[in-house]
Structure formats: structure tokens, C-alpha cells
Amino acid sequence: MDVFAGFHGRVLAAVQQLKHDGVVPHEASLDGITLEPPKDAFHGDLATNAAMVLAKAAGVPPRQLAERIVPLLASDPHIDKVEIAGPGFINLSLAPAFWPSVLRMVLEQGDAYGRSAFGEGEAVNVEYVSANPTGPMHVGHCRGAVFGDALANLLAFVGYAVTREYYVNDAGAQVDALARSVFLRYREALGEDIGEIPEGLYPGDYLKPVGETLAANHGRALLDAPESEWLPITRSAALKAMLVMIEDDLDQLGIHLDVFFSERALIDGAHDEVAETIAELKAKGLIYQGRLPPPKGKIDEEWEDREQLLFRSTEFGDDQDRPLVKPDGGYTYFASDIAYHRDKFRRGFRSMIDVWGADHSGHIKRMQAALAALTEGKAHLDIKICQLVRLFRAGEPVKMSKRAGTFVTLRELVDEVGAGPVRFMMLYRKNDAPLDFDFTKVTEQSRDNPVFYVQYAHARASSVLRQVGETFPDLGTESTELIRADLDRLNDPAEIAVIRRLAQFPRVVEAAAQTHEPHRISFYLFDLAADFHGLWNRGKDLPQLRFIYEDDRELTRARVALVAATRRVLALGLGILGVHALHELH
RNA sequence: GACCUCGUAGCUCAGUUGGAUAGAGCACCAGAUUCCUAAUCUGGGGGUCGCAGGUUCGAAUCCUGCCGGGGUCACCA
Numbered sequence: 001m002d003v004f005a006g007f008h009g010r011v012l013a014a015v016q017q018l019k020h021d022g023v024v025p026h027e028a029s030l031d032g033i034t035l036e037p038p039k040d041a042f043h044g045d046l047a048t049n050a051a052m053v054l055a056k057a058a059g060v061p062p063r064q065l066a067e068r069i070v071p072l073l074a075s076d077p078h079i080d081k082v083e084i085a086g087p088g089f090i091n092l093s094l095a096p097a098f099w100p101s102v103l104r105m106v107l108e109q110g111d112a113y114g115r116s117a118f119g120e121g122e123a124v125n126v127e128y129v130s131a132n133p134t135g136p137m138h139v140g141h142c143r144g145a146v147f148g149d150a151l152a153n154l155l156a157f158v159g160y161a162v163t164r165e166y167y168v169n170d171a172g173a174q175v176d177a178l179a180r181s182v183f184l185r186y187r188e189a190l191g192e193d194i195g196e197i198p199e200g201l202y203p204g205d206y207l208k209p210v211g212e213t214l215a216a217n218h219g220r221a222l223l224d225a226p227e228s229e230w231l232p233i234t235r236s237a238a239l240k241a242m243l244v245m246i247e248d249d250l251d252q253l254g255i256h257l258d259v260f261f262s263e264r265a266l267i268d269g270a271h272d273e274v275a276e277t278i279a280e281l282k283a284k285g286l287i288y289q290g291r292l293p294p295p296k297g298k299i300d301e302e303w304e305d306r307e308q309l310l311f312r313s314t315e316f317g318d319d320q321d322r323p324l325v326k327p328d329g330g331y332t333y334f335a336s337d338i339a340y341h342r343d344k345f346r347r348g349f350r351s352m353i354d355v356w357g358a359d360h361s362g363h364i365k366r367m368q369a370a371l372a373a374l375t376e377g378k379a380h381l382d383i384k385i386c387q388l389v390r391l392f393r394a395g396e397p398v399k400m401s402k403r404a405g406t407f408v409t410l411r412e413l414v415d416e417v418g419a420g421p422v423r424f425m426m427l428y429r430k431n432d433a434p435l436d437f438d439f440t441k442v443t444e445q446s447r448d449n450p451v452f453y454v455q456y457a458h459a460r461a462s463s464v465l466r467q468v469g470e471t472f473p474d475l476g477t478e479s480t481e482l483i484r485a486d487l488d489r490l491n492d493p494a495e496i497a498v499i500r501r502l503a504q505f506p507r508v509v510e511a512a513a514q515t516h517e518p519h520r521i522s523f524y525l526f527d528l529a530a531d532f533h534g535l536w537n538r539g540k541d542l543p544q545l546r547f548i549y550e551d552d553r554e555l556t557r558a559r560v561a562l563v564a565a566t567r568r569v570l571a572l573g574l575g576i577l578g579v580h581a582l583h584e585l586h
Numbered sequence: 587g588a589c590c591u592c593g594u595a596g597c598u599c600a601g602u603u604g605g606a607u608a609g610a611g612c613a614c615c616a617g618a619u620u621c622c623u624a625a626u627c628u629g630g631g632g633g634u635c636g637c638a639g640g641u642u643c644g645a646a647u648c649c650u651g652c653c654g655g656g657g658u659c660a661c662c663a
Binding site for chain 2: 032034036037038039040042043047049052053055056061062085086087088089091130131132169172173174263291292293294295296300302303304306308318319320322323325326327328332333337358359360361362363364365385387388428429430432433434436445446447448450452453456460463464467504507508511514515519520523526527530536537539540541546547548585
């Protein structure tokens with residue numbers, strides 16, 4: 001919970017009092033009233049805009065209204081000073097005793113600190129990765145995978161019931177191409193010279209073992225069989241192998257999904273869910289046979305004007321109606337994607353999040369249109385777009401070409417720099433902004449490598465907790481013991497700065513969860529690390545400011561409490577990002 | 587042409603859902619430091635928040651129109 005929530009209540013109570021006194025009209029809305037730590041500590045510990053928000057309704061200038069609010073707040077024993085500033089802000093300075101109470105709360109709550117019931121146990125489906133199951137994962141998939149996973153962690157942290165889901169696109173032409181590629185490898189395994197892999201098929205060596213397994217299991221039986229017979233067999237073998245490989249790749253990054261949802265199962269199951277979905281939309285009058293205008297601004301020679309089965313997505317804000325059936329009679333990707341989201345809805349999810357690559361951003365409107373149509377607005381779908389990742393090595397761009405086989409796989413990336421740095425860097429940028437990833441930089445031990453900087457703070461904190469026993473052997477470092485320390489003795493500005501930062505953690509977490517922006521956690525951790533390093537550095541110049549101060553056992557204990565709390569919050573934040581906190585660096 | 591997205595310090599980017607004097611890191615400048623709590627520290631300069639309007643107590647943030655970069659644009663996934 002937010003450590004400042006109580007003060008927000010005080011402000012609202014003060015305003016209620018003013019309503020009661022007739023200063024503020026009863027119907028005035030209190031929604032816009034905030035109470036937040038100001039950016040600049042010069043403005044106190046907390047600031048509220050209450051007077052400015054209510055001034056108009058009350059017909060009184062903001063500062064004058066603030067004069068009425070101030071005495072109502074000043075009586076609070078935890079509030080030291082109340083000042084009116086600027087256009088009508090009310091700035092609160094908290095009693096010195098407040099900060100130790102925050103620290104005590106962190107220690108008491110332990111791993112529960114920052115968690116909340118915000119999500120109220122609501123079921124949320126987070127769909128991410130969803131790479132084509134046709135080969136190993138490469139860096140292009142990596143960002144979305146990490147982002148989705150961290151977002152799922154974050155939502156779980158604030159009390160949502162999260163399902164992590166991977167949509168397996170195993171129904172399209174791509175997987176048939178995969179199956180044919182595997183069939184070649186099967187013939188190869190039986191001793192045939194297959195020559196060059198033809199254009200349009202998958203040339204990668206990773207399919208060889210799949211061919212070999214087929215050869216071992218089926219012998220030469222498939223060689224003379226018609227395609228209609230061997231294709232399903234090779235396809236299912238290939239898909240199985242690819243999913244094992246993908247799951248293994250994801251495992252390298254610490255990603256474990258709850259559900260792998262097969263696109264094919266939508267059609268091949270007991271009933272054709274796509275047909276059902278289309279029928280449902282048809283019943284709503286949203287399906288028709290029609291023609292689409294050719295794309296403007298570019299001349300497409302291949303364009304042919306023809307009638308197709310269309311969904312009226314324009315009625316829900318899309319730019320164009322969208323086709324559901326291909327010329328060959330099969331469903332379009334969009335059609336099965338609608339059925340897939342309908343399936344999620346029928347499984348009970350009213351809240352869904354999809355993580356997509358930037359190249360799919362043009363599909364957002366149609367998907368939301370379809371879901372709105374099917375669920376009559378009862379479901380909420382947020383689609384998060386992850387921008388490209390550009391790879392660098394010591395500042396130089398890494399050239400990648402899929403055709404030349406020089407694209408970097410996720411596995412290579414993780415093998416070289418480690419899962420933690422990969423995850424942290426992927427989250428050290430807003431999801432919809434492009435990201436530069438430098439192999440050299442993420443392993444550098446310097447301040448401009450945020451991964452190192454945050455881990456180093458955690459390692460330093462761990463080191464203090466390890467070493468304090470050498471000076472004070474009987475000084476326990478468990479929370480239950482540290483909580484009894486005389487925390488009022490922490491009054492150095494750098495110490496207070498760290499506590500203030502710790503106090504912000506719950507609201508940062510909540511804001512990140514609400515906006516679906518895990519990067520806010522990364523930036524918070526960097527700031528917390530900076531505060532902690534700042535405190536550490538003061539001890540370099542002034543030995544009496546060191547955490548372990550041999551002349552004063554009780555002061556040491558109070559400081560160790562601060563260190564333990566900082567370490568806890570660093571670990572919690574890293575945990576949300578899915579990064580393992582390090583106890584020492586090498 | 588349409589839609590989406592971005593535009594903030596020399597560079598890379600944050601910006602608490604509309605708050606006060608717009609912040610970090612690198613780079614630059616000036617000092618400190620050889621310390622073992624190694625993997626630096628302190629301070630400083632640097633800004634038309636792309637441009638122009640609008641909304642209001644208050645705009646980098648919301649609305650409109652331009653300018654510029656990127657992405658997408660029947661059927662593939």
C-alpha cells in the first residue's frame with residue numbers, strides 16, 4: 001500500500017469539512033485532488049492541489065481557499081509544517097519521526113512491500129511472444145517476450161490473476177512450408193542428396209534433427225506416400241520440435257508461459273470456432289460480401305478487384321472493412337485472431353493485453369473493433385507495441401540479414417551477455433520507443449551501464465549485511481531484529497533521501513501497473529541505486545557516515561536497517577523485471 | 587494518399603495520467619582523489635520541450651492545423 005495514503009485521506013477529510021462549513025459546494029468533485037511527493041524536495045514532502053482544483057467551484061481565489069485548508073491539516077501530529085506556495089499549492093512537511101516509520105514498514109512488510117490489492121484478483125490475459133513456430137527465436141522476438149513477461153509479473157505483483165499466453169500460429173501457409181522443409185531433411189536423413197533448399201522453404205540446419213527423427217520413426221514409409229499423407233505427419237513433428245526449441249529459448253530468459261494456444265485447434269476442435277465467430281458477427285449484421293478499394297498512394301500490379309467476405313470494422317472506428325476469407329477459401333489470419341480473442345473472452349477474461357511488434361500496429365483498430373463487436377464492449381483489450389531493437393557492438397551497428405544467415409538468435413544474445421542484462425536493457429526504454437542494445441555496454445562496469453549500476457547497489461548492500469558481523473558479531477541482520485533499531489538516528493540528508501525514495505516504491509509500482517509500463521520500475525531502480533551509491537560515497541569521505549561505524553553500535557544497527565530495506569526494495573523491483581539480484585559482482 | 591507512432595540539452599532518453607525553477611546518463615569544463623566501502627567523487631555550463639493556434643488558475647503532457655523522422659496499408663503471420 002501507498003505509505004502516503006493516510007495523508008491523502010486527511011486532505012479529503014479537510015475538504016469535506018469545508019463542504020460541511022459551506023465554503024465549498026457539496027456537489028464539487030474531489031476527483032482531481034492529488035497528494036504527491038513534489039519533484040523538488042524544496043517544496044516539502046507532500047503537496048496537494050486541492051485549493052486550486054476547488055477554487056472555481058467555491059468562487060474563492062486558490063490561495064485564499066488554501067488558507068482555510070491549512071489549519072485543518074496542521075493539527076495532524078505527523079505533519080510538521082503546512083505552507084501555501086506558488087499559485088495555491090499546499091505543501092506539507094512531515095514530522096521527522098515519519099521517515100523512520102516508513103523504514104519500519106518496509107522491514108515489517110518484507111516481500112509484501114509495494115504489493116497491493118489494486119488488481120482485486122481480476123483475471124487478466126497477457127499474450128506475448130507469439131512468434132511463428134518455424135525456427136529459433138531471434139532478437140526481434142526478444143523485446144516483446146521480455147516486455148510481456150515483466151508486465152505479467154508487474155500485474156501479478158499488484159493483485160491481478162494473470163495468465164501468460166502464447167498464441168501458436170500453426171495453421172497458416174508458413175507451417176506448411178516448414179513441413180515441406182522438414183520432409184526434405186527427412187529424405188536427406190535417408191541418404192538422398194537434396195541439393196539447395198528451394199526458395200520459400202526454411203534452410204536452417206536446426207531442421208535436420210527433426211528429419212532424422214522422422215527417418216528413425218517412419219523408416220522409408222513416407223517416401224512413396226502422397227503429400228496429403230506425409231504433410232500432416234511432418235507438420236505435426238516439426239511443430240512439436242519447434243515448440244520444444246522455443247520453450248527452451250524462452251527458458252533461457254526465465255520466461256515460462258501458462259498456455260500455448262494453438263490456432264489450428266480453433267478449427268480442428270470439436271467445432272469450428274472461426275465459423276461460429278463469423279456466424280455470431282453475421283447475426284449482428286456486421287458481415288457482408290463486398291469490394292475493397294485498392295490502396296491509395298501506391299500502385300499495386302497484383303491488385304485484383306473482387307468480392308470478399310468482409311467484417312464491418314468501420315462501424316467501430318477502423319478505417320476500412322476487413323476480409324475474413326482468403327481467395328483459396330481459407331480463413332484470413334484476422335478471422336482466426338477474432339475467434340481466438342472470442343475464445344479468451346469465453347474463458348472468462350474481461351481484461352486482455354496483447355504485446356505486438358511495431359509492424360503490426362496497423363492491426364490494432366481492427367482487432368479492437370472486432371472484440372468490441374463480439375463482446376458488446378464488455379471486454380477491454382490493450383495492445384502494447386514494442387518497437388525495434390537495434391544491435392550494436394562497441395558503438396558500431398551489428399549488421400543482420402536473415403537471408404545471409406547472420407541474424408542474431410536469442411540464444412546467442414543470452415549466452416554472450418546473460419539473461420539479466422538482456423532483460424534489464426529491454427526494459428530500460430519505453431516499449432513504443434526504439435531501443436539500442438550494445439553488447440559491449442551491457443557488460444561494462446560503469447555508471448552509464450544501468451544494469452551494472454543497479455546490481456552493484458544490491459551487491460554493495462548485500463556486502464554490508466555480510467560484513468557487519470565482523471565488527472558487531474551479535475548484531476542480527478534479520479528484519480525482526482533491525483526493526484527494533486533506533487531509526488530516529490537516521491537524519492543525514494543522504495539517508496533521508498534514500499528513505500524518501502523507498503517510500504515512493506508502492507506508488508511507482510501502482511502507476512506502472514496501471515499504465516502497463518514496466519520500464520517505470522527500471523528507472524525507479526536506477527534512481528534508488530543512485531541515492532544509495534550517493535550515501536555510500538559520503539562514507540568514503542567521512543568515516544562516521546559509513547554504514548558500519550565501529551564507535552557506535554546502535555547507529556550501525558539503524559543504518560544496517562536502512563541498507564536491508566534498500567536491498568529489499570532493489571530485489572523486489574528487479575524481481576518484477578525478472579532479473580535475478582546479485583549478491584556479489586565479479 | 588490514409589492511419590499509427592515519435593519529435594525534450596551536442597548524443598541517448600526519462601518526465602509521477604494537467605502542476606511550481608523541465609530532469610538523468612554520456613560528452614564537455616573546473617576541482618578533488620590512490621582511497622580498498624576497487625570497479626571514482628563534487629561542482630558547473632548547456633533548453634523556443636518541432637512550429638502555430640486553442641482549452642484553463644496552470645500545458646512537454648489534452649484538442650486542432652502544419653513541418654520533420656519511422657512504421658503500416660486486400661490476400662501472408
